Amino acid sequence: MLTQIEGSRAIAETVALCRPEVVCAYPISPQTHIIEAVGVMVKEGRLAPCEFINVESEFAAMSVAIGASAAGARAYTATASQGLLYMMEAVYNAAGLGLPIVMTLANRAIGAPINIWNDHSDAMAVRDSGWIQLFAETNQEAADLHVQAFRLAEELSVPVMVCMDGFILTHAVEGVDLLDQSMVDAYLPPYEPRQILDPDNPVSIGAMVGPEAFQEVRYLAHLRQLDALHRIPVIAEEFFAATGRHSGGLVHSYRTEDADTIVVAMGSVLGTIKDAVDIRRDSGERIGVVGITSFRPFPSLQVREALRHAPQVVVLEKAFSIGHGGVLATDISMALQGTGCVVREVVAGLGGRPITRLSLEKLFYKAARGELGELLFLDLDVEVVDRELARMKAGRRSGPSAENVLRDLGTTRVEGQGR
Amino acid sequence: MTKRPIRFYQVGSFAVGNRLLRDDERTVQSDPHRSNSIDSGHRACQGCGEALGARYALDAAMRATQGQLVAVNATGCLEVFSTPYPETSWRIPWLHSLFGNAPAVATGVSAALRVKGRSDVRVVSQGGDGSTVDIGFGCLSGMFERNDDVLYICYDNEGYMNTGVQRSGATPPAARTATTDAVGPQPGNAFGQGKDLPRIAMAHDIPYVATATVADLHDLEAKVERAMSFRGARYLHVLVPCPLGWGSASNETIHIARLAKETGLFPVFEAEYGTVTSVSKIRRRTPVEEYLKLQKRFAHLFGKNPRPEIVTHLQEIANRNIERYGLLDTADAPLARHATTAEVRS
Amino acid sequence: MNKRPFAITLDVGSSRSNHTGSWRVERPVYVDRLPPCNNACPAGENIQGWLYEAESGNYEAAWHKLVEENPFPAIMGRICFHPCESACNRAQVDEAVGINAVERFLGDYALEHGLRLPSAGEDTAKRVLIVGAGPAGLSAAYHLRRLGHGVRLVDSSAQLGGMMRYGIPAYRLPRAILDAEIARVVDMGVEVVLNHNVADIEVERESGGFDAVFLAVGAQLGKRVNIPAGDSAKILDAVSYLHEVAEENPPLLGRRVVVYGGGDTAMDAARTARRLGATEAVVVYRRNQERMPAHDEEYEQAKVEGITMLWLSTISEVQSDKIVIEKMRLNAEGFPEATGEYEELDADAVVLALGQDTDLSLLSQARDVEVENGSVKVAANLMANAQGVFAGGDAATEDRTATVAVGHGKKAARGIDAFVRGETLEPVAKHELADFAKLNTWYYSDAERTQRPELEKVRRQDNFEEVVLGLTERNALFEARRCMSCGNCFECDNCFGVCPDNAVIKLGDAGKYEFNYDYCKGCGICVKECPCGAIEMVPELI
């Protein structure tokens, strides 16, 4: 049913339709509304049977999910940013143990400086953990992806992380077509664990594996993710068949047929980019967009197919590897090896910096004229940076840059919703 | 006391079994058909107290649950020596996740079992002192505070033995470890530090907290059984000497555990809902020196440059325990005949 | 299930393919060590063995195990001075196990329940002459019959039992008990000849065609000392006195009786005198209490019964109604020295209890038999220098107790058996002693010794009713269970329980245990925690 609803609530409602049996909750913005709403449903008895566990940390949240999943329950949790990093060890562990946990990641920057707003640094930090990472463009897709995520996770026995932009999506109220229970039940069969802690059939899960087999274990995990590259489109297709809605999949192209420049991005910024692209198209520039839904496994072949005909690829991403550059851009470049495509990296929207249509239009204007450098920080306040650089030059140590920059900006107080 | 002392039967109350006893008066360990939750072929050191403690506790839990048991294990010696691919020593369903999260993983298992309607299956979470009092402390406290239906068993060997004997929050004062070497004016671990986890556990007002050693099997098993009679969070702290880390002879493991109790250094008691309900009285009071001298980690207190004042300090700790828990039948019970009164100040 | 993740998830039981036994440099092995009680028992009883049976309440089995070595449990349970208890390791924990009391319980139990000794062995056509029907002779007769040899038992007295009958008063050993246990032996087919003095052993042996002879003539001659005495002074020796009492023909001694000597016989004589009407019975002894040879129990009973002791005293003169006593003192070496101080003591009679001698006149023709210090000199198998002549009991030792004699009887029987078969008796190597250091006494429950009940003092004054009473079944069981089973597994399951590697196999049904050396890492905990020292570590051979 199409409903005007907050993104977080839409996720909670959808997760509930997936009948999770154990949900672990630990508050961190901007994920909190999701878990609160699930908690209400459990408390009311609308979601039953379900154990809703208020844990003492994200590390515990993922750990509880690990235990629950290993004991045969469908387990769900949600987190963001510092929370994801705090549970990092358990995130890797869940994947290593092959436990099909589904987690919502309300993408948020990572401190210091502490910052509660959106970017993709958190997701990028765990990209090598063995989790499948799916990025949602809208709240509708975010909701739909959760249903697909449980299906995918349990089919392959791999945990899945649904990434949705914090605040931008989680706190946005917009129309979402909520699924109905019968559809979800038909689409998502009950969880049949691949391994289970059962007194009648005991096994030891989580052995220590030495050099003689560790590489093989990792290789097999890789093969499973490659398997996911085949399953994700099928699962999305079946979802389309059931709902008539295109959600999920690996990559999505928009107006790229004849494009000279293709912008690649992930998440909600794709909407703003599409608006900007339409406007640039109106100005006669041949520009298109490719959105990556499946970041892990990375669909190199599909990306290559989607981009290879464009001379220039602009990768716009909300994260970067300090001292190197774009993370997504690196993967795209790898996928495009030998095609001759020129890849430009644009880092934008860090720590919640708004990515405006106007800024994008300017960016695309320049791109169309071949004026982009290899790495660009969109809307970087050059003046502030220069002042800080000058200060740093004057004295080798000048205190934390963040404080200095804030002083330059005249901001005396940061309104923050801390953890 | 939970343990029922057996009316005289030669070795009724102390030995593992006794051909003269009724089956129900014998320990689980005396049963030739015991679970052997942890099986032969594990790679624990010779004389490992932890391997022994784990079998004692889990076999007792298996009996108490009619075999409906799942175990979660923190990283550590026990985990490493029991499950090196491709061999596992566990005969019960067993899950290892991480060093610091065993209590939380157990919470998850317990929740899953409840939601699946399998509340007959009980959950034990276990780890060494490092994973319990240090790295996993947050998760443990959380599990306690939520009163999750988990029995957590800490096998306390007073240090990080898996990594080569480093200090933990459970390492006793003066003990030498790789990170508290026996050098300088205050050799070994510092005084005035460390965590008394059983008492911290009691502060959570959970249904059941108990301590035990591998030296008193009847007591340990009775406590496991008692623990299993409660729902909710339970904590059992078992002292398991480590021949490697303590520098003791491999055959001394049980003897040393016994002395830990008989000196008063390791009080053995149980508590329900935050209140101590019984203590295991000292049977043959022993000066701490006898306990310390069996262990190389305390060797710097004796020998060529003895440190009697440090030994005295340790004796004072034992005395305080004796007083705090009332470990003697009468306040002025004499030390065993080999004790010298000068060494024990009341 | 191949669905399970590779390497991360493992199937149970897989560790058993890792044979950790290869780590071992020493291996534990189960051993049987010699319990100190067994070691100390002159009769060679397997005390730990029969206590083991008694512990489980299987008194019949316990008795049978006991009479393997000693056919007189009811007697021994009364008169043995139980060196086993002195040796008992439990004495170092709390108090020695009351072995003697349990033995008596078993003996009485057997009599009460009519338990039968093992039947005689298959006839060997060999015949043995036993001279002397005291404990040594009867014991030898028992063991020889079990071996199938024919036995003729001759004695100069009218009844069987030797010193057990004629030396030990009935209040210590009721005659019914004595008779019953002797009868059981005789019933095995022993030819008994009473009131028969053997004048010459060689003649007797040849005329009877015996293959071997066992001399168990005892020490029936009371030692005399030369004390100036008046004609009317009444002086007699304790052996004769007790003998006559036993024959129910007690001599009249008067109201005031002095017994001279400090041994058990002195105590018996004094206590007997009290029972026969002496209002005063005084034991005069030249040393002090510490150096008194009488057993404490006997002394204590005597005191209870009103016997007075005069320490450090010798009798220098005996008159018709008094004696003169010289006070002694102990020198640096502990020997008594005369002080020259005298005092008088009223006395109607003096009984000399100064030791006994053996009458070996029957050996006068047997030139090969060597006699030393009044005893027959024998080899380890108790054979004297002469072929086929064996000697034992008081006649062959200075350690003159009934228990030693019973032991000699058994030993002689074995020696004779080997001799008549033309074999040499190989000494059996003794097991290593299970001394206290080999035990882990922590495991034994605290349990103090059960005291035997005793006859009330007032009821002892004018009769020979038994003074020390037996244990109830419940108390005997308790006492048996105080046994620490030194050196011998008693199935406490400790080794099975304490092995960190589950490398002990419990065989069950009294089958005890086995080590599984596939997994035993050789840590030694089982050895250390074995309560009774029945496991030892031995180096692995390379």
Add this chain to the structure above:
Amino acid sequence: MFQVRIHGRGGQGVVTAAEILSVAAFDEGRQAQAFPSFGSERTGAPVVSYCRIDDREIRTREPVMAPDAVIVQDVTLINQVDLFSGLSPVGFVLINTSRTFAELGLAELYDRFPRPHLVTCPATEIALEHVGRPLPNAALLGAFASLTQQITLEAVQKAIRDHFAGAVGERNAAAAAAAFDAVVTLEEEFARADTD
């Protein structure tokens, strides 16, 4: 696309207002997107929320940079926040006050925006009267419907009733209706001033 920016203070229901507005538009068959200015929701702190209304799919995720309407829930923000930043030259201004623009020192707005687009509404007083609590957000949405005619009063009332269950919903809906009628235009303000 019609974009609204709502100013207020944390605790005054600023975010709720944007959400109810979006629901009202949604109920009328339009596309709508409401979202807060993320993160600054402490009680008392200046808070901003946004609402976009369109007949087509709303894809953009940028903050509302150039609103078509500004709703000011709390006049004490006037000297602290640039309330009218980016407001379209033909934009609407709705201020929760019983005073006049001039009294608030906002006379400069007379020439920046079309005068019929500048209105006040004593929403706090209306809320106190109908709801019993000084929460002006629902009432102001009634005034907003009246001012902009982007949505109907009925849609606003339905959305309010959906959001607040039972009697509270009814009272807030009544407040919205009262505010719908209580909008004070500049003309009326001037007229009132003449009579003073």
